[in-house]
Amino acid sequence: xxxxxxxxxxxxxxxxxxxxxxxxxxxxxxxxxxxxxxxxxxxxxxxxxxxxxxxxxxxxxxxxxxxxxxxxxxxxxxxxxxxxxxxxxxxxxxxxxxxxxxxxxxxxxxxxxxxxxxxxxxxxxxxxxxxxxxxxxxxxxxxxxxxxxxxxxxxxxxxxxxxxxxxxxxxxxxxxxxxxxxxxxxxxxxxxxxxxxxxxxxxxxxxxxxxxxxxxxxxxxxxxxxxxxxxxxxxxxxxxxxxxxxxxxxxxxxxxxxxxxxxxxxxxxxxxxxxxxxxxxxxxxxxxxxxxxxxxxxxxxxxxxxxxxxxxxxxxxxxxxxxxxxxxxxxx
Numbered sequence: 001x002x003x004x005x006x007x008x009x010x011x012x013x014x015x016x017x018x019x020x021x022x023x024x025x026x027x028x029x030x031x032x033x034x035x036x037x038x039x040x041x042x043x044x045x046x047x048x049x050x051x052x053x054x055x056x057x058x059x060x061x062x063x064x065x066x067x068x069x070x071x072x073x074x075x076x077x078x079x080x081x082x083x084x085x086x087x088x089x090x091x092x093x094x095x096x097x098x099x100x101x102x103x104x105x106x107x108x109x110x111x112x113x114x115x116x117x118x119x120x121x122x123x124x125x126x127x128x129x130x131x132x133x134x135x136x137x138x139x140x141x142x143x144x145x146x147x148x149x150x151x152x153x154x155x156x157x158x159x160x161x162x163x164x165x166x167x168x169x170x171x172x173x174x175x176x177x178x179x180x181x182x183x184x185x186x187x188x189x190x191x192x193x194x195x196x197x198x199x200x201x202x203x204x205x206x207x208x209x210x211x212x213x214x215x216x217x218x219x220x221x222x223x224x225x226x227x228x229x230x231x232x233x234x235x236x237x238x239x240x241x242x243x244x245x246x247x248x249x250x251x252x253x254x255x256x257x258x259x260x261x262x263x264x265x266x267x268x269x270x271x272x273x274x275x276x277x278x279x280x281x282x283x284x285x286x287x288x289x290x291x292x293x294x295x296x297x298x299x300x301x302x303x304x305x306x307x308x309x310x311x312x313x314x315x316x317x318x319x320x321x322x323x324x325x326x327x328x329x330x331x332x
Contacts, residue, residue: 019266020259032091035078039086043079044103045141047072050063051110069114076107080123101127102141109148122153131161132168135185136196143200150208162209163220169197171218178294180234181225184305188304189291191230191240195315200225202322227319230286235294241316242308243283250277253303257282273301286312 033039050072058065081098108124111117129149133142140298143165150158168174169183176184185193204210214224232239232247239245242252248291257280259267277297285308290296300306 016195019255020261021256023262023266026051031091031092033078033086035082037089038079038082038084040079040083040100041097041103042086043075043105044100046111047079048103048107049077049108050075051114054114055110064268072107072114076111076120079104079107082171091242099139105129105145106148109145109152111276112152120280122154124149127152128301129161131167133161133209135193136165136200136315137193143197147200147203147207147209150209152181154285159209161262162204166197166201166204166210166220170296171222175220176292178290178292180229180236180294182234182290182294183221184292187291189307189309189312190291190305191286192309192312192315195225195230195286195312195319196291197221197315198226199319199322202319202326206322206326207224209311223319224323227316227323230289230316234290236290236296238296240287240296241288242285242287243281249287249298249306250281251275252278252282252285252287253300253307253308254278254282254285256280258300275299284313286316288312309317 033043053073054065054069056065057068063323074218085100087093087095097180105124105127109122112120112124119268128146129146130142134140136143143162146158146161146165148306149155149163171177171181178184178190182190183194183197184190198221201210201215201221205212205215205223210220213223230240232245236249237249238249240249242248242250248316251302255267255272258278260279287296288303288305288307291305291317296305298306327328
């Protein structure tokens, strides 16, 4: 932290020619939020992550854990006291983010868990909760907020809000499904939304918000079907995770795995736009996914479907971890 009031540093990488990452000289401006330039959404999300990190490391490295918790509380206090979206003050983030109440709610619950200070929970409960959420992704944490608050309070309103989401995302709900059974929220990164919702559904299953019988009946989202679809149980008989299974994408929209290492010449956009194969196999990366009809073209330039990002893999890996954990528990 630069001071007691400047509490967040955020870096941004501008995309340029298709250079190898290790050779790039691209400008990397640093942005920050402070009083008068609020960013409750990104600060709240940061505070939540640090508070959760405290709980992870407290037993093995208590000194480090306390650094995480101290930072989490300071950042949360800034986010709570100086309200606003960071996309309103950082132009490069404009048009991609909406609201901050959900992030502050999530942060408040995690800080309550980390500290036992009920004031954090009360602050989280004070934000109005919606019974409808468009999705579960980088900007919208409404579903997580309802699940976390239900876990801590047991109140029926949070329970009902979460159930409403999983019903709307079910085969008998409001959203489109592709041939083969993928819930389809958006053409850009269709698997991202399915994987994130699948992870949340597994948490809801563990909490008793939904049941396996409801999943099997198609009245709530079935996370097992969604993850199986992603891993290869689909009409294309392909995994959408690079390197997994017998058939998978080989041309993800990812220049670091495409370009050959030095001393090879620098790759250019002309080459990147070609049908050439990648120099490296990007093991473990989940691509954006199929279109509404279930079609997938293994094409780097079809970035809405072939792009790979951290938030795509986050939901997938969390869901797979949940399924593995449930399997291990059931075997005992």
